[in-house]
Amino acid sequence: MRKTKNLLICMLGILLAMTMAAGCQKQSSGGSSKETKDTKSASEDTAKSTASAETNKASDQKITKISFYGNRTGEPSWEQMINETIKLHPELDVQVIDIDWANIDKILKTGIAAGTPPDVTHYWPMLIKPYVDAGQALDLTPYLEANNNEWKNTFPAELLELGNFNGKYYAVPYQSTFPTMYVNADIFKECGIEIPKEWNWKEFIDVCQTLKDKKDIAPFTVARDVNSWLNRLGAAGLAQDDGKLAEFTNGDLDFTQNYLPETMKNIKELYDKKLWYPGEGALNVTRDESKTAFVQGKAAIIAETNLIYPDLMGSVDFEVVPVLWPTMGKNTVIVGGTDGFMIPSNAAHPEEAISFIKTFLSPEIQKIRAQSSYPVAINGVEVTDPVVTELMKQTKYLVTSDYLNISAKVQEYGNAQLNANYILSSGDKALEDLEKLRLQSKEE
Numbered sequence: 001m002r003k004t005k006n007l008l009i010c011m012l013g014i015l016l017a018m019t020m021a022a023g024c025q026k027q028s029s030g031g032s033s034k035e036t037k038d039t040k041s042a043s044e045d046t047a048k049s050t051a052s053a054e055t056n057k058a059s060d061q062k063i064t065k066i067s068f069y070g071n072r073t074g075e076p077s078w079e080q081m082i083n084e085t086i087k088l089h090p091e092l093d094v095q096v097i098d099i100d101w102a103n104i105d106k107i108l109k110t111g112i113a114a115g116t117p118p119d120v121t122h123y124w125p126m127l128i129k130p131y132v133d134a135g136q137a138l139d140l141t142p143y144l145e146a147n148n149n150e151w152k153n154t155f156p157a158e159l160l161e162l163g164n165f166n167g168k169y170y171a172v173p174y175q176s177t178f179p180t181m182y183v184n185a186d187i188f189k190e191c192g193i194e195i196p197k198e199w200n201w202k203e204f205i206d207v208c209q210t211l212k213d214k215k216d217i218a219p220f221t222v223a224r225d226v227n228s229w230l231n232r233l234g235a236a237g238l239a240q241d242d243g244k245l246a247e248f249t250n251g252d253l254d255f256t257q258n259y260l261p262e263t264m265k266n267i268k269e270l271y272d273k274k275l276w277y278p279g280e281g282a283l284n285v286t287r288d289e290s291k292t293a294f295v296q297g298k299a300a301i302i303a304e305t306n307l308i309y310p311d312l313m314g315s316v317d318f319e320v321v322p323v324l325w326p327t328m329g330k331n332t333v334i335v336g337g338t339d340g341f342m343i344p345s346n347a348a349h350p351e352e353a354i355s356f357i358k359t360f361l362s363p364e365i366q367k368i369r370a371q372s373s374y375p376v377a378i379n380g381v382e383v384t385d386p387v388v389t390e391l392m393k394q395t396k397y398l399v400t401s402d403y404l405n406i407s408a409k410v411q412e413y414g415n416a417q418l419n420a421n422y423i424l425s426s427g428d429k430a431l432e433d434l435e436k437l438r439l440q441s442k443e444e
Helices: 002-061 078-087 101-114 129-133 141-149 157-163 185-190 201-215 229-241 245-249 260-272 287-295 306-313 350-360 363-371 386-397 408-416 418-426 428-443
Strands: 064-071 092-098 120-123 172-177 179-184 301-305 320-323 337-342
Touching: 064 350, 078 092, 078 350, 078 363, 092 350, 101 120, 120 350, 157 172, 157 337, 157 386, 172 306, 179 185, 179 306, 185 201, 201 260, 201 301, 229 245, 229 260, 229 418, 260 418, 260 428, 287 301, 287 306, 301 306, 306 320, 306 386, 320 386, 408 418, 408 428, 418 428
Parallel strands: 064 092, 064 120
Antiparallel strands: 120 337, 172 337, 179 301, 179 320
């Protein structure tokens, strides 16, 4: 009996020990779970604190997002200039947007009307008047004239004035763009011809005739889609001589009586003497064909824009020298203009936009462009290429008055048909057809 009792007590002891052990194990397990939970909570709190600190830091920097409608990836120096400007503005988040040149006005007007325009956009200063008249372009005068004209003085006056309407500035220039001529200096030297600093139409014809006689080439080339430069610059120069450029280009003068008849006779002489590459068929030469003729020495003079020089320089193995457009009158006149920047009047961040383009148009940044052999529209830029220097000097002859601007029909005819019709078929009737379009524009 005593043995049974002792056995029972022993078994109860073992059971109690097992129960206590289980309790300890459960308590230990429970403690581990609590510790994991506390650790996880602490980690989450730390992450939240870090995120909050980063948000506060970003807030302290006051990053402003601005949109810049004007990406020009086709220019070798463009990307570097933009990137360097962005580096100098860590307070800005700059969105550089590609330009749809064909629809630029539609895009800008839609954005302005919707209250969502870009903060700054590429535009042509001399063509900005419709935006000015509609109150859609920001007046930049206070910014340009601040600190005793500090910013204004960085621009050549003749280029800045292209964006001046009613005594106020609504655009600033980025680059000049105009027609010029380039000569193959090697061929000129071979033929004993001195490269002119400036020349009139008779001197131009004489040089071309000498080149043709000595080299048996059609010395001058200009492509079909830009050969209207011949009639536009020729007539503008003659009108300028009489002090009637504004009347002529506003469409106030009879096209069959004033300036264009003499101009067209001169152009026909160039063609009839077979001085215009390749002779017959000169009016159908494409831009690529014209450039190829110059590069291969089949033409010693090419009419092109001032901006083509870097491309020419990389394509030829001879010296290229720019010369002024030959005048048909007494005074040199170049019908051209500039690319530039404007800020819509309802831009969200005009102050930031001003700050950005001031840096972009600074001599320090534009020096990059000059080093790529592109002319610049900023004073104080170190230019080492003598050709670029000469091209920049030509801007003093720029005028924006162009008879093609009278109407869309005048523009289409004068640009694409006048030279061909006058030279190849109808002669003076071509001017009569243009005159009809001028009169129609007055009735509209």
